[in-house]
Amino acid sequence: MNPAPTLSRVVALLEARYPPSTAEDWDAVGLVTGDPAAPVRKVLFAVDPVAAVVDEAVVWGADLLVTHHPLLLRGVHSVAAGTLKGQPVHTLITSGCALFAAHTNADAAVRGVAEALADVLGLVETSPLEPTPGAGPGVGLGRVGRLGVPTTLGAFAELVAAALPETAQGIRVAGDLDAQVSTVAVLGGSGDSLLGAARASGADVYVTSDLKHHAVSDAREQAALDAVAAGRPARDGRPFLVDTAHFASEWPWLAYAAADLVHDLAADGTTVETRVSTVRTDPWTARVARAEV
Ligand SMILES: [Zn+2]
Secondary structure, three states: OOOOOEHHHHHHHHHHHOOHHHOOOOOOOEEEEOOOOOEOOEEEEEOOOOHHHHHHHHHHOOOEEEEOOOOOOOOOOOOOOOOOOHHHHHHHHHOOOEEEEOOHHHHHOOOOHHHHHHHHOOEEEEEEEEEOOOOOOOOEEEEEEEEEEEEEHHHHHHHHHHHOOOOOOOOEEEOOOOOEEEEEEEEEEEOHHHHHHHHHHOOOEEEEEOOOHHHHHHHHHHHHHHHHHOOOOHHHOOOEEEEEOHHHHHOOHHHHHHHHHHHHHHOOOOOOEEEEOOOOOOOOOOOOOOOOO
16 A cells, blocks of 8 residues: 655645646635645545535545635635534534645646536547636636537537536526537536637537526527528527536536546555545525426
């Protein structure tokens, strides 16, 4: 059995994969709790540092919880037990579990959130939708690529549903289900800010999360105008939109992060046991359709 690495070494390797310098200015990434000198034997990976995930880490005996979303994104004045942010901090510290967040730096990374999403959807020849200025090749927000085999929008949406964790929301689609699609843009998490980049990329369909009424309405109106200007029917306006639960579109990255950490530690001759959380942290719990009469 290889020796366990220290937390500081694990953090150094995670930050080499997900450099804090590539995080957005408003973001708060890195180590939240934990003793850098402590040994790390078990690492749990999850999207959200919510109570159910913290409990999962503690019950399993994790020394480190790596999450995509930061626990402490905005300023807090208290981390008292029983408070929204303080309770998980207390539970983690008293249980000897460190917490590390890789957020927008993981979004942009090679083998990061966007790339993992593109891969599980079967995209090939991918490149960043919005390259990060000054960063290396392949680093940037979102990915755009093509499907190995073109298909219909409806069949593609079913592929998305099958590839991601099931959520109450399911998969929402804006567009003609019978239209053929071959190029796909993706962005894990909230993606309305890259609707323009998805349009500019020429993608047939854009897969992301948290799309709201006005953003979708405007994007579809614009797509219809673009189609007519190009001599095609308005209903063929692209990109079509596919909206997933936020948690679901980011979850595929966890397996990459776990495998890459084990790979990177092997060069040191150390190892950790990893686990990807299967707690569904999408906060929505049900969807009710109007009953047929
Ligand atoms: Zn997110």
